[in-house]
Amino acid sequence: MLLFSPVLSLLALSVVGQQFTNPVLWEDLADTDVIRVNDTYYLTSSTMHYSPGAPILRSYDLVNWEYISHAVPRLDWGSKYDLTGGQRAYVEGIWASTFNYRKSSRTYYWLGCIRGSNTQIYTAPAAEGPWSRKGTISNCYYDAGLLVDPDTDIMYVAYGNTQLSVAQLSSDGLSQARTQNVFNSPSNIGTLEGSRFYKRNGNYYIFVTKPANGQYVLKASSPWGPYTSKQLLFNIQTPIAGGGIPHQGGLVETQNGVWYYMAFVDSYPGGRIPVLAPITWDSDGFPVIQTVNGGWGASYPYPLPKRVLESPVGTDTFNSTSLSHHWEWNHNPEISKFSVGAGLKLETVTVTNDLYVARNTVSRRILGPASTATIVLDYSGMKQGDRAGLALLRDQSAWIGIKNDSGTFRVIMVNGVAMNSNWSTRSTGSEVSATTVTGGKIWLRASADIRPGSGRQGRFSYSTDGKTFTTFGNALVMNNDWHFFMGYRFAVFNYATTSLGGEVIVEEFTLTAA
Structure with missing residues (x-):
């Protein structure tokens, strides 16, 4: 619901x-x-x-x-x-x-x-x-x-x-x-x-x-x-x-x-x-x-009597039998590797170090002129080498997420993920910031200013209690060139870099508009 x-x-x-x-x-x-x-x-x-x-x-x-x-x-x-x-x-x-x-x-x-x-x-x-x-x-x-x-x-x-x-x-x-x-x-x-x-x-x-x-x-x-x-x-x-x-x-x-x-x-x-x-x-x-x-x-x-419908802002707890129609996957998903009902469970589908080839990345349109997405992520089921988190996704991207390194969990911010003009991956990005976390649950947040023009920024933060958020990493300067056609999206991902078998549960997704 x-x-x-x-x-x-x-x-x-x-x-x-x-x-x-x-x-x-x-x-x-x-x-x-x-x-x-x-x-x-x-x-x-x-x-x-x-x-x-x-x-x-x-x-x-x-x-x-x-x-x-x-x-x-x-x-x-x-x-x-x-x-x-x-x-x-x-x-x-x-x-x-x-x-x-x-x-x-x-x-x-x-x-x-x-x-x-x-x-x-x-x-x-x-x-x-x-x-x-x-x-x-x-x-x-x-x-x-x-x-x-x-x-x-x-x-x-x-x-x-x-x-x-x-x-x-x-x-x-x-x-x-x-x-x-x-x-x-x-x-x-x-x-x-x-x-x-x-x-x-x-x-x-x-x-x-x-x-x-x-x-x-x-x-x-x-x-x-x-x-x-x-x-x-x-x-x-x-x-x-x-x-x-x-x-x-x-x-x-x-x-x-x-x-x-x-x-x-x-x-x-x-x-x-x-x-x-x-x-x-x-x-x-x-x-x-x-x-x-x-x-x-x-x-x-107004053309006709005003009728306000379902608001796009609010919290999705993924407790229905299917994803709402606000959500769209980056390419076709592997349907056996995700489920809803008790949160959104995302199992790893791809072994890669490249966000652009990771399967089962699910996205929402960003609301203008500016909006913020926050996910509550249960990362306790991640395996060695897994990466899961929240991205600002387009041909030049960045993300905040959890990285499992031999049982040590770190929240990291990665910037510089980019495609070339043929839409092949030019860079898988680099870690800008990292810090160790414990507890198996984290709140990840991305905010984006999508007003038309150059220099618009996306920023990331995290919280371990859902109340106090820490700004993390640097800003993504969003690309405003038209050739990719689609605009930036909020995207939730989980992929493996070593072997499959891990999973995360997105307990909530909250969208707020400026």
């Missing part, structure tokens, strides 16, 4: 005079696709090499969201997604994917091109799941947008990079019936990608981004074109200080007939975070962003 901090009543609150502030979710949730089913909203996002992939979040007001499932329960596309055989899949896996609901069959569909090879299809009878893989299409629907035509029930997919295409799916939505190139971006526009596909008032719209500072809309009376284009935004003022230009994402219409655009803002080292703005339509039938002082507003009136 998850024990969360008190929140406001779950009953709808009045929106009179109430404003929401951007970002609506200060978490790494990129390439969002957002839909409405009756009065409920759902979104999904990219997760690359993390498993399960493609989280599904739910909302009733487009501002407050909660995690409810993952569309891809396991990355079953090759052993590299398991971190086995010397293989790894960093910055591969789930990129900009798409999902939608088909009312006629009461089925949710998720489609994603897996790094340029083919398109995988998963379906579920409810957004909460269970989700299962149902088909593979040999074409790569790159940066795809799925439309279920509200008038004909035909399923279409818009996809591509600069040369944009539309595919019509078979009647069951599990294979391709036809595909056709429908628009080639002219040289004065350049790259267009990140398709989302809509139908409004009899017209078809392909919503595409010019990375990473523009958004265009293509409009036609047929899904096959011809399409005319119009610029929706270019270098608009960002609502997040130091962040990039809002772009990509998707459109959604409320049950009241009002449209909203959920984009993301490049905000490294934290990742790409969602922002929301209302949309109107011009006399030519193209969308127009409602700006504030000429830019994307830092705040707007």
Whole structure:
């Protein structure tokens, strides 16, 4: 069971005079696709090499969201997604994917091109799941947008990079019936990608981004074109200080007939975070962003009656039958080597000295603008050579943890764990600080400032009683380069350097926001 901090009543609150502030979710949730089913909203996002992939979040007001499932329960596309055989899949896996609901069959569909090879299809009878893989299409629907035509029930997919295409799916939505190139971006526009596909008032719209500072809309009376284009935004003022230009994402219409655009803002080292703005339509039938002082507003009136949901902050005691959907593993886990119910038990799976190849490392998104994670770790079951602890995980990482050296337990802080540009390990890091501890239990803490910009820091501390914490080691200066795509995460790990057989129990994980 998850024990969360008190929140406001779950009953709808009045929106009179109430404003929401951007970002609506200060978490790494990129390439969002957002839909409405009756009065409920759902979104999904990219997760690359993390498993399960493609989280599904739910909302009733487009501002407050909660995690409810993952569309891809396991990355079953090759052993590299398991971190086995010397293989790894960093910055591969789930990129900009798409999902939608088909009312006629009461089925949710998720489609994603897996790094340029083919398109995988998963379906579920409810957004909460269970989700299962149902088909593979040999074409790569790159940066795809799925439309279920509200008038004909035909399923279409818009996809591509600069040369944009539309595919019509078979009647069951599990294979391709036809595909056709429908628009080639002219040289004065350049790259267009990140398709989302809509139908409004009899017209078809392909919503595409010019990375990473523009958004265009293509409009036609047929899904096959011809399409005319119009610029929706270019270098608009960002609502997040130091962040990039809002772009990509998707459109959604409320049950009241009002449209909203959920984009993301490049905000490294934290990742790409969602922002929301209302949309109107011009006399030519193209969308127009409602700006504030000429830019994307830092705040707007609530779209719908406010409904506060499960808070992401609080304490997870891991006493349920499964991990909550806040958690995602670094690559696929070895499921026989972890369990929940009486804390999170992590048995060693990998003999290595490299955090980046250690299996069964489990992660949570960092909350912005700054947040702190604290774990209570029972290390009494660790074997000689084992390392277990809490990391700030990305292509440049650091961690605090316990090291068993011949029966002597030391808390250590390791910095300088790093990858190269090919996402291979460049450095396994070095010990910055170490001190002997006893008692079999320790509190480990990591704090991170993920406001966009350079020089943001992560810091570590520990406690032997859960009350007094000692700052330990030095600061991790977090990398804010975009090429790794995913933002920093809190990560809990346990790996062996000598032989397997050890285990730790994470009794609690507590997340607090600044």
